Amino acid sequence: MLAVLCSRTALSARSLERCVSSVVELPKLHNFGVQNEPVLGYRAGSQERDLLTAELQRTAAVTEEVPIVIGDETIKEGEPHFQVMPHDHHHKIAKFYYASEKTIQKAIQVSAEAQKRWDRTPLDERVQIWQKAADMMAGAHRQSLNAATVLGQSKSAIQAEIDSAAELVDFFRFNVFFLKENAKYQPISENASVTLNSMRFRGLDGFIAAISPFNFTAIGGNLAYTPALMGNGVVWKPSDTALLSNWRIFNIMREAGLPSGVVNFVPADGPTFGRTITKSPKLSGINFTGSVPTFNWLWNEVGKNLNLYSNYPRLIGECGGKNYHFVHPSADIQSVVNGTIRSAFEYCGQKCSACSRIYVPKSLHEPIKEGLLQERAKLKVGDPSDFSVFMGAVIDDKAFARITGYIKNAKGNPKNKIIGGGGFDGSKGYFVEPTIIETSDPHDKLMVEEIFGPVLTVYVYDDKDLMKTLALVGSSTKFALTGAVFSKDKKFLETALEELKMTAGNFYINDKSTGSVVGQQPFGGGRMSGTNDKAGGPNYVMRWTSPQSIKETFAPLTDIDYPYMRD
Numbered sequence: 357m358l359a360v361l362c363s364r365t366a367l368s369a370r371s372l373e374r375c376v377s378s379v380v381e382l383p384k385l386h387n388f389g390v391q392n393e394p395v396l397g398y399r400a401g402s403q404e405r406d407l408l409t410a411e412l413q414r415t416a417a418v419t420e421e422v423p424i425v426i427g428d429e430t431i432k433e434g435e436p437h438f439q440v441m442p443h444d445h446h447h448k449i450a451k452f453y454y455a456s457e458k459t460i461q462k463a464i465q466v467s468a469e470a471q472k473r474w475d476r477t478p479l480d481e482r483v484q485i486w487q488k489a490a491d492m493m494a495g496a497h498r499q500s501l502n503a504a505t506v507l508g509q510s511k512s513a514i515q516a517e518i519d520s521a522a523e524l525v526d527f528f529r530f531n532v533f534f535l536k537e538n539a540k541y542q543p544i545s546e547n548a549s550v551t552l553n554s555m556r557f558r559g560l561d562g563f564i565a566a567i568s569p570f571n572f573t574a575i576g577g578n579l580a581y582t583p584a585l586m587g588n589g590v591v592w593k594p595s596d597t598a599l600l601s602n603w604r605i606f607n608i609m610r611e612a613g614l615p616s617g618v619v620n621f622v623p624a625d626g627p628t629f630g631r632t633i634t635k636s637p638k639l640s641g642i643n644f645t646g647s648v649p650t651f652n653w654l655w656n657e658v659g660k661n662l663n664l665y666s667n668y669p670r671l672i673g674e675c676g677g678k679n680y681h682f683v684h685p686s687a688d689i690q691s692v693v694n695g696t697i698r699s700a701f702e703y704c705g706q707k708c709s710a711c712s713r714i715y716v717p718k719s720l721h722e723p724i725k726e727g728l729l730q731e732r733a734k735l736k737v738g739d740p741s742d743f744s745v746f747m748g749a750v751i752d753d754k755a756f757a758r759i760t761g762y763i764k765n766a767k768g769n770p771k772n773k774i775i776g777g778g779g780f781d782g783s784k785g786y787f788v789e790p791t792i793i794e795t796s797d798p799h800d801k802l803m804v805e806e807i808f809g810p811v812l813t814v815y816v817y818d819d820k821d822l823m824k825t826l827a828l829v830g831s832s833t834k835f836a837l838t839g840a841v842f843s844k845d846k847k848f849l850e851t852a853l854e855e856l857k858m859t860a861g862n863f864y865i866n867d868k869s870t871g872s873v874v875g876q877q878p879f880g881g882g883r884m885s886g887t888n889d890k891a892g893g894p895n896y897v898m899r900w901t902s903p904q905s906i907k908e909t910f911a912p913l914t915d916i917d918y919p920y921m922r923d
């Protein structure tokens with residue numbers, strides 16, 4: 357279709373002077389502002405608390421059937437699986453099915469076909485679906501998303517609100533905003549009546565596999581729907597233990613008008629899914645968030661199959677962490693104590709950003725220890741639909757075994773001393789007490805490995821060994837996700853900023869290591885914590901496009917030889 361380019365604001369003033377008719381249609385994107393979705397307070401008597409309470413009752417009263425959805429087809433095959441409440445593991449809230457290899461292949465086919473049609477949908481039309489969905493998530497569907505997250509993933513009301521309401525909505529609104537901002541760039545056309553240069557965003561040829569973790573509902577939404585926003589076809593494998601909340605996102609997107617087949621909802625056994633997608637010649641990208649071993653396995657499979665593919669698949673993986681708080685002798689003790697308790701124990705330490713090791717100078721050891729123990733003792737553990745509860749249960753039996761394994765191990769090691777908590781009980785729910793351990797070994801596995809549970813390890817250093825201890829932060833683990841330093845000494849902070857440069861993708865000064873906000877602290881780590889593509893930042897959407905540069909010439913090429921040849 358012919359387009360009059362002089363109406364495009366993206367072109368330079370010089371190009372506009374000499375407008376021509378071109379076959380290239382640059383995106384028209386309607387304007388809107390973007391702001392973070394407010395986090396509601398859930399105070400007693402508030403409307404949001406009443407609405408959430410009603411929705412929790414509704415969600416808990418049924419075992420919801422969740423099929424596989426490929427295009428317009430719903431599939432229930434094989435033995436059913438169940439999502440249970442981690443804090444009451446006899447209580448089933450969703451019944452679902454694992455897609456077989458054949459079904460996954462069908463999803464690949466459907467999403468790759470859908471991609472071709474969807475990529476032709478004008479950006480403005482796509483954007484309006486995302487806008488509508490974000491409004492639905494922030495409004496009418498807010499509490500159904502939160503209830504599924506509280507019950508299915510055992511998050512307290514406030515932790516669910518931060519995740520399945522605010523962060524999810526923010527991902528949808530900000531990615532649209534970033535897309536719009538990035539689309540403003542158009543290359544230089546020196547004389548647009550002779551040659552017009554432009555660039556357009558294309559989806560990737562093939563399909564994207566989105567593989568999401570259990571711990572953030574919002575991450576599932578971002579992994580599946582940001583590639584879709586950019587014109588891709590997606591096969592989404594949600595986590596078994598975040599199934600219901602993820603299913604609710606999928607339905608909201610359908611209701612908001614996303615054509616079927618663009619995102620296909622394909623719960624599956626992890627390795628079966630991984631093997632099938634990495635064997636497909638159509639694989640154009642993997643959008644993964646989860647643990648290091650899973651991402652390493654996927655990367656290896658892609659490497660082995662490299663000659664099969666028609667593209668180099670983009671591999672985006674945001675993985676685990678061994679996040680630290682480093683305390684300088686000048687630190688504000690209250691900020692250290694409160695920030696560390698929140699970071700280590702909110703959502704049972706199951707945020708990838710959770711603080712799990714803290715370096716404390718001997719000069720502040722006593723007050724910090726006392727503060728941590730006092731605050732720890734106040735934390736109520738239980739059913740997170742009870743608004744007085746600070747933390748629920750850990751996600752499943754595997755997590756329970758892994759975390760309690762570290763605690764048992766610490767009990768048998770003379771270098772480690774459990775100073776708070778250490779108890780656990782998996783009989784009704786997978787409950788683990790918030791646990792604080794002191795170690796005399798900065799290389800102990802408690803200080804080095806990702807535990808992903810409510811276990812904080814404290815290493816006390818001699819004040820005179822400040823710089824030596826600072827160096828240990830980066831040298832003792834392969835992770836580099838989040839980290840925080842606490843100090844009132846500006847000179848030390850400047851030193852730490854440099855010394856710790858590579859130890860964290862998200863670095864905090866006098867603040868806890870958790871709680872990044874979309875558009876404020878784009879998120880992701882380096883080293884073995886991931887590819888650091890910064891979800892919630894402007895570059896993330898660009899990972900899901902294969903931009904095309906177009907040069908269109910309006911003046912005929914009249915000569916083969918060069919003018920100087922005729923001199």
Ligand SMILES: NC(=O)c1ccc[n+]([C@@H]2O[C@H](COP(=O)([O-])OP(=O)(O)OC[C@H]3O[C@@H](n4cnc5c(N)ncnc54)[C@H](O)[C@@H]3O)[C@@H](O)[C@H]2O)c1
Pocket residue numbers: 567568569570571572575593594595596625626627628629630631645646647648650651653654674675676677707708709806808837879880881885886
């Ligand atoms: N860096 C980040 O932004 C970030 C955010 C959230 C979670 N995480 C990390 O995620 C981990 C916790 O999540 P999890 O327990 O769900 O991780 P996980 O690696 O066990 O699972 C992640 C997803 O991969 C799937 N899977 C498992 N094996 C697979 C395979 N062989 N092929 C394909 N898919 C497979 C799972 O079913 C799940 O959907 C922690 O390590 C945490 O630090 C990182």
Ligand SMILES: N[C@@H](CCC=O)C(=O)O
Pocket residue numbers: 571572706707708709710869870871872873879
């Ligand atoms: N973005 C979240 C963590 C996400 C990983 O689990 C935070 O910063 O706390």
